[in-house]
Amino acid sequence: MKGVLLVLLVVAGSRGGQALGRGKGGRSTQLPPPPLPEGEHLPPERWFNQTLDHFAPTDNRTWQQRYFLNATFYKPGGPVLLLIGGEGPASPAWMVTAQPVQLAKKLHGYLLQLEHRFYGKSHPTKDASVENLAYLSSEQALADLATFTQAMKQHLGLTANKWIALGGSYPGSLAAWYRLKYPHLVHGAVATSAPILAQxxxxxxxxxxxxxxxxxxxxxxxxxxxxxxxxxxxxxxxxxxxxxxxxxxxxxxxxxxxxxxxxxxxxxxxxxxxxxxxxxxxxxxxxxxxxxxxxxxxxxxxxxxxxxxxxxxxxxxxxxxxxxxxxxxxxxxxxxxxxxxxxxxxxxxxxxxxxxxxxxxxxxxxxxxxxxxxxxxxxxxxxxxxxxxxxxxxxxxxxxxxxGIQRTNTLYGGYDLKVTRVVFPNGAIDPWHALGVTTDLSSGATALFINGTAHCANMYPASPGDPTQLIQAREQILALIQQWLKE
Known part of the structure; x- marks a missing residue:
């Protein structure tokens, strides 16, 4: 749960006291991304006019939600790959490197990334008071994704394209739940290291x-x-x-x-x-x-x-x-x-x-x-x-x-999640796999349990030292998406 696709919380000043940040990246210090290869540039941040409360029809307040896009590899008819933001700032580095970019290259896809409300620069309210945090929930975040998807389909001329959601850790959960709750908007999902049971x-x-x-x-x-x-x-x-x-x-x-x-x-x-x-x-x-x-x-x-x-x-x-x-x-x-x-x-x-x-x-x-x-x-x-x-x-x-935990599991199903065209990669070393999907839920909901790897390993850039099972898992993910796009 720190970090765009995984949980990478950053602690300013002296380290410590991050009880909630256990396993959330409290050890690492986030720095600006290293220099890119010559000729490559980070995409500029863009802003989407988002609804504050999706479940109050008479509330017409809006706010500005940050997103990034990369159409470098897109060819007409290719899929739209939607990177889901989580409990940290959205990083444009994910738009020019790492596995989502490799998928975009191989699939001729259009790459989008939406920052999660209340994190990074996406501030729906003037501050994070308890009253304002009432607008922070996974339900609101999923509705953000749905509103954004519908708008981008029109704005970018992607109405006939198939959308694939990508996320790791909490955003991985959101990817699976997006497919569950809005199947007419998202054709498939890669839910990496996703805890799907609230506990x-x-x-x-x-x-x-x-x-x-x-x-x-x-x-x-x-x-x-x-x-x-x-x-x-x-x-x-x-x-x-x-x-x-x-x-x-x-x-x-x-x-x-x-x-x-x-x-x-x-x-x-x-x-x-x-x-x-x-x-x-x-x-x-x-x-x-x-x-x-x-x-x-x-x-x-x-x-x-x-x-x-x-x-x-x-x-x-x-x-x-x-x-x-x-x-x-x-x-x-x-x-x-x-x-x-x-x-x-x-x-x-x-x-x-x-x-x-x-x-x-x-x-x-x-x-x-x-x-x-x-x-x-x-x-x-x-x-x-x-x-x-x-x-x-x-x-x-x-x-x-x-x-609240009981309500979450009622909303999404916990381990009884009913989805198709979703793959759940998990690393055997990663402690979060204990709340994830490590065996197939059905023929359409596939688990990839990767020995020797930890949290969200399949989403990072490839490394010469990657174990064989990790390399194979990335190939399987690509093959599954290619299969989904034919359905």
């Missing part, structure tokens, strides 16, 4: 992280478990707090009696490993992401290096490495600073919008409640659900969150 307690996330680490060496999990045990022991006395302050480069002194700060610290440190696993070897450097060379192997080499000293020292070394890569001096572990940042209604804080969607639609909280995982048990479900109330107000109770 409050996503404790399976850490179980997949555990299994993915074990593909390198089970000793890696043992070392992480012992590092957490060391931390718990250090928390028993103030002298230990000082050691944690120094070794983990905390921005402010740790109060070991503050259970919220302790939970947040454990959550953020676990997030170091989670983010590495989720994006392991994914070729994200093309869009300016730093630290893509840090892999599961890197984590395990550090954690299993006996010459580095105690297990917690190794864990601290991993934390320092990631801080340095991100260009950050210290780790902000305090719960209060996280809440303060998320309560800001200014547009600079886009993590607030995603937290709102988790509190009202999805859950997806990557808790420490699974019994057999190496990250301890210090950040349970209540740590995450409490953030909804602390950030948005007392009425956002766990009961309200559960009700």
């Amino acid at each position: 409050l307690n996503f404790k399976e996330y850490l179980e997949v992280v555990r299994d993915s680490l074990a593909t390198v060496d089970e000793g890696c999990n043992v070392a992480i478990s012992r590092a957490h045990r060391d931390l718990r022991n250090l928390l028993q006395e103030r002298k230990g707090w000082s050691i944690i302050n120094k070794e983990f480069r905390l921005c402010t002194p740790l109060d070991g009696h503050n259970r919220f700060d302790v939970a947040n610290l454990f959550s953020v440190l676990a997030g170091n490993v989670e983010d590495v696993v989720q994006y392991n070897r994914d070729n994200r450097a093309f869009e300016g992401v730093k630290g893509t060379d840090i892999t599961i192997d890197t984590v395990c080499e550090i954690m299993m290096n006996d010459t580095m000293g105690s297990y917690y020292i190794r864990y601290a070394s991993l934390n320092s490495l990631l801080l340095d890569v991100a260009g950050e001096k210290c780790l902000d572990h305090t719960y209060s600073s996280m809440v303060k940042e998320l309560k800001s209604v200014a547009w600079k804080e886009q993590c607030r919008a995603w937290l709102y969607q988790t509190c009202t639609e999805f859950g997806f909280y990557q808790t420490s409640d699974a019994l057999h995982q190496p990250f301890g048990y210090e950040f349970p479900l209540q740590f995450f659900t409490g953030q909804c109330q602390d950030v948005f107000g007392s009425r956002f109770t766990e009961k309200v969150i559960r009700s």
Whole structure:
């Protein structure tokens, strides 16, 4: 869930406190895309006059939604490939490189990308207050796509063309749901790494992280478990707090009696490993992401290096490495600073919008409640659900969150999704596959489970080191789309 097609949330200033950003790219720092090859240029941003509330016929308010297009490879009669934006800024880099562009080349397609409302520069309201966030939902986003599709068909003269939706992570879910809800507008969909089941307690996330680490060496999990045990022991006395302050480069002194700060610290440190696993070897450097060379192997080499000293020292070394890569001096572990940042209604804080969607639609909280995982048990479900109330107000109770999740699964069907001409690629290393489609739903809803790959790997530019199954998956996706276009 950070990033156009995947979840790549960017944290300004000192890293930390991004409990909602678990597995959402909090580790990586987003930079401007690297220079393009000579003769290539990023497409200019364009603006579409979008409806504010698609479900209130008497409300005629509109706003400007950002989009990009690339017609370089289009030939009359070719398909329209619609890249769906997610919980981060739309990046024009995806319009000139990566697999969507390769599909456009091979299919002679017209490439469009629509930024998701409330993210990037697509601001439907003056700020992100709770009252205004009422217009943020997957339903509104799908209606945005439908309105945009209908308008572009007329504006670009693409009324007879077949449209294919593309998305990864949350936008992957939207791609599948767009095909479900608006089948007359979108002919097929590629729903990459898409969590299609909304779930409050996503404790399976850490179980997949555990299994993915074990593909390198089970000793890696043992070392992480012992590092957490060391931390718990250090928390028993103030002298230990000082050691944690120094070794983990905390921005402010740790109060070991503050259970919220302790939970947040454990959550953020676990997030170091989670983010590495989720994006392991994914070729994200093309869009300016730093630290893509840090892999599961890197984590395990550090954690299993006996010459580095105690297990917690190794864990601290991993934390320092990631801080340095991100260009950050210290780790902000305090719960209060996280809440303060998320309560800001200014547009600079886009993590607030995603937290709102988790509190009202999805859950997806990557808790420490699974019994057999190496990250301890210090950040349970209540740590995450409490953030909804602390950030948005007392009425956002766990009961309200559960009700929203139930409504989402009722709207879209959860695992009982009824769609045709949809393919669901998932990586075996990616923790999000636990909420995705990994076996065929039907003859028209195909699953591609790719061994050795992580989150949205099939959407990135090809790399010489791509495993055979990833190469084959990309070929299968192309073949499926070619087949759909004949139907």
